[in-house]
Amino acid sequence: MGYKPPRNYLSMKILVCISHVPDTTAKIQFTADASALDANGVQFVINPYDEFGLTRALQLNEQLGGTVTAVTVGDASVEPTLRKALAIGAHDAVRVDALALDPIQVARELSAVALAGAYDLIICGQESIDYNGGIVPAALAEILGWPVVSPCIGIDPAGGRAKATREIDGGKEILDLALPAVLGAKKGLVEESELRIPNMRGIMSARTKPLVVTAPQGANPGSASVSFTKPAGKSAVQMIDAQDLDTLVQKLHEEAKVI
Amino acid sequence: MILVFAETWNGQFKKSTFEAVQYASACAKAQGTQALAVVIGPASAPVESLGAHGADKVLHLHGPEQFETAQYAALLAGVAQELNSSLIVVSGTANGRALMGALSVRAEASAISNVTALPLSYSPLRVVRGAFSSKGIETCESRLPRSVIGLIPNAIGLKDSSDSDAAFEDRSASETARATVLEQQLASGSISLPEADRVVSAGRGMKSPENWGMIEELAKTLGAATACSKPVSDIGWRPHREHVGQTGIQVNPQLYIAIGISGAIQHLAGVSSSKTIVVINSDPEAPFFKAADYGIVGDAFDVVPRLTAAIQKYLN
Numbered sequence: 001m002g003y004k005p006p007r008n009y010l011s012m013k014i015l016v017c018i019s020h021v022p023d024t025t026a027k028i029q030f031t032a033d034a035s036a037l038d039a040n041g042v043q044f045v046i047n048p049y050d051e052f053g054l055t056r057a058l059q060l061n062e063q064l065g066g067t068v069t070a071v072t073v074g075d076a077s078v079e080p081t082l083r084k085a086l087a088i089g090a091h092d093a094v095r096v097d098a099l100a101l102d103p104i105q106v107a108r109e110l111s112a113v114a115l116a117g118a119y120d121l122i123i124c125g126q127e128s129i130d131y132n133g134g135i136v137p138a139a140l141a142e143i144l145g146w147p148v149v150s151p152c153i154g155i156d157p158a159g160g161r162a163k164a165t166r167e168i169d170g171g172k173e174i175l176d177l178a179l180p181a182v183l184g185a186k187k188g189l190v191e192e193s194e195l196r197i198p199n200m201r202g203i204m205s206a207r208t209k210p211l212v213v214t215a216p217q218g219a220n221p222g223s224a225s226v227s228f229t230k231p232a233g234k235s236a237v238q239m240i241d242a243q244d245l246d247t248l249v250q251k252l253h254e255e256a257k258v259i
Numbered sequence: 260m261i262l263v264f265a266e267t268w269n270g271q272f273k274k275s276t277f278e279a280v281q282y283a284s285a286c287a288k289a290q291g292t293q294a295l296a297v298v299i300g301p302a303s304a305p306v307e308s309l310g311a312h313g314a315d316k317v318l319h320l321h322g323p324e325q326f327e328t329a330q331y332a333a334l335l336a337g338v339a340q341e342l343n344s345s346l347i348v349v350s351g352t353a354n355g356r357a358l359m360g361a362l363s364v365r366a367e368a369s370a371i372s373n374v375t376a377l378p379l380s381y382s383p384l385r386v387v388r389g390a391f392s393s394k395g396i397e398t399c400e401s402r403l404p405r406s407v408i409g410l411i412p413n414a415i416g417l418k419d420s421s422d423s424d425a426a427f428e429d430r431s432a433s434e435t436a437r438a439t440v441l442e443q444q445l446a447s448g449s450i451s452l453p454e455a456d457r458v459v460s461a462g463r464g465m466k467s468p469e470n471w472g473m474i475e476e477l478a479k480t481l482g483a484a485t486a487c488s489k490p491v492s493d494i495g496w497r498p499h500r501e502h503v504g505q506t507g508i509q510v511n512p513q514l515y516i517a518i519g520i521s522g523a524i525q526h527l528a529g530v531s532s533s534k535t536i537v538v539i540n541s542d543p544e545a546p547f548f549k550a551a552d553y554g555i556v557g558d559a560f561d562v563v564p565r566l567t568a569a570i571q572k573y574l575n
């Protein structure tokens with residue numbers, strides 16, 4: 001209701017895949033049987049990498065027209081995160097009603113949404129900061145038979161093709177590819193200072209923007225979590241006098257054996 | 260047969276490549292099978308060095324000039340299917356990480372990244388991996404007969420190489436690339452951050468980008484890579500590729516020296532698995548000291564040049 005898509009909405013259809021993850025300041029605890037994350041008291045947010053992707057999608061939308069759709073695979077608990085994406089500026093949202101179990105399953109569920117919507121560009125994050133898989137973007141692209149650029153730190157579409165910048169170890173490379181394509185976004189795709197936060201108007205309009213819930217394909221996961229533990233903490237720090245750096249060097253050599 | 264992607268970098272094998280080969284070789288031994296290292300594209304480094312790190316066989320596929328995700332995934336998947344491999348090992352470098360998702364779909368395999376140690380079991384395949392940006396450790400199980408494992412660089416200690424008695428095969432091969440590399444821009448002389456044994460990292464306490472000379476001096480003296488906190492890259496004092504932490508590069512070096520970094524939870528998430536952490540900070544209350552092995556309370560502008568000198572003295 002109330003919501004009208006932009007007039008030239010067929011010019012670039014962008015799908016932004018949003019992962020719903022614990023806030024970066026969250027203390028990570030696991031359930032008593034160690035089988036899962038203990039979500040009690042944990043704030044969930046849009047995966048930080050996906051925020052870069054969403055912002056770039058909105059910028060492209062402003063330049064080229066079209067639509068920006070946000071999608072999450074998850075149960076009803078992820079809807080506030082999708083509403084936040086709508087408040088930031090996405091035009092509509094899709095929730096695939098399945099628990100996200102594994103990157104392969106998620107990629108298969110997303111591929112069905114991608115095909116149903118005939119998108120020109122899919123923007124994922126380079127990884128989710130919960131399970132740190134980094135698998136979904138290239139898996140999704142391979143299922144669709146599309147090119148993938150991850151980690152992607154630049155994209156400029158023109159005439160059905162795009163120039164993309166990919167970060168590589170020790171540098172970057174510029175790629176030329178045909179759309180549609182999948183990106184794995186990272187800072188650089190937009191700068192931190194360009195990230196958008198929801199304003200009051202955005203929050204109000206997000207309430208009436210469409211959030212469609214679709215039934216899952218029932219894709220099988222490739223893997224499953226068995227258990228979780230916390231890493232062993234460090235033993236107490238040894239403070240060394242700033243005037244006695246030879247002692248530090250000696251300890252790094254003899255005790256830590258790192259130089 | 261266990262497959263390992265022997266990634267090249269400018270025609271050379273990286274340390275992380277040898278780690279992946281050593282890992283695959285240990286998996287192969289545990290299962291009474293062999294490890295096949297697959298090299299794709301131009302390699303100027305001697306392929307014998309892969310045998311010296313444990314590969315039983317080396318297959319060199321000639322054809323592609325440069326890494327491209329879809330093409331490399333198709334080539335590796337082809338070999339995995341031909342040999343009916345149950346396990347494919349790649350290193351968690353930028354290219355290896357990009358490859359995993361495409362390769363697992365193409366090879367009908369599960370994909371388990373961020374792996375830190377040898378498998379706990381092989382059928383079913385169970386491995387330990389870092390999750391929640393090193394705030395958690397997950398045991399993960401494959402549900403498919405074939406798996407792609409991504410090994411975190413620096414997670415396993417590289418053994419000395421031995422003599423190679425590996426068998427070699429060359430083949431020409433090609434698959435369709437879905438993107439064309441127009442140009443590569445490499446930062447000259449810098450050490451790759453995810454693979455670095457030693458990292459010197461600095462934060463907002465350095466006050467301005469002109470002051471990074473002393474950081475680079477210390478790094479050079481140690482043969483270390485340079486890194487920075489997120490705000491330092493956000494305001495453009497240092498390039499984004501140096502940003503470490505939960506939303507940047509995850510590092511796992513032997514030695515991490517943090518200078519003028521407060522130690523926010525998001526920063527610690529990306530660096531806390533470093534073996535030894537040294538913190539230099541003027542504020543004795545800085546949270547980073549709680550995560551450190553050695554701490555120095557002092558002004559970086561005074562301490563860092565003297566530390567460089569002390570290390571130089573020791574090295575001579």
Ligand SMILES: Cc1cc2nc3c(=O)[nH]c(=O)nc-3n(C[C@H](O)[C@H](O)[C@H](O)COP(=O)(O)OP(=O)(O)OC[C@H]3O[C@@H](n4cnc5c(N)ncnc54)[C@H](O)[C@@H]3O)c2cc1C
Nearest residue numbers: 462463464488489504505506519520521525526541542559
């Ligand atoms: C979603 C999200 C994700 C984030 N991800 C990351 C991430 O991946 N990586 C990351 O680093 N941060 C991340 N952050 C930011 C993080 O919360 C901190 O703000 C940041 O790490 C602080 O950087 P800093 O330590 O350089 O600066 P500050 O917190 O300003 O600390 C500067 C330190 O320098 C010390 N100092 C000052 N002068 C001197 C001197 N002369 N000599 C020695 N010490 C001195 C001070 O005592 C202080 O401890 C993230 C934040 C958010 C919200």
Ligand SMILES: Nc1ncnc2c1ncn2[C@@H]1O[C@H](COP(=O)(O)O)[C@@H](O)[C@H]1O
Nearest residue numbers: 017073100124125127128133134135136
């Ligand atoms: N449950 C999910 N729903 C929608 N997108 C997801 C989901 N999980 C992962 N993604 C996307 O895939 C990217 C990489 O995730 P991962 O492979 O899980 O690390 C994320 O940044 C998201 O863009």
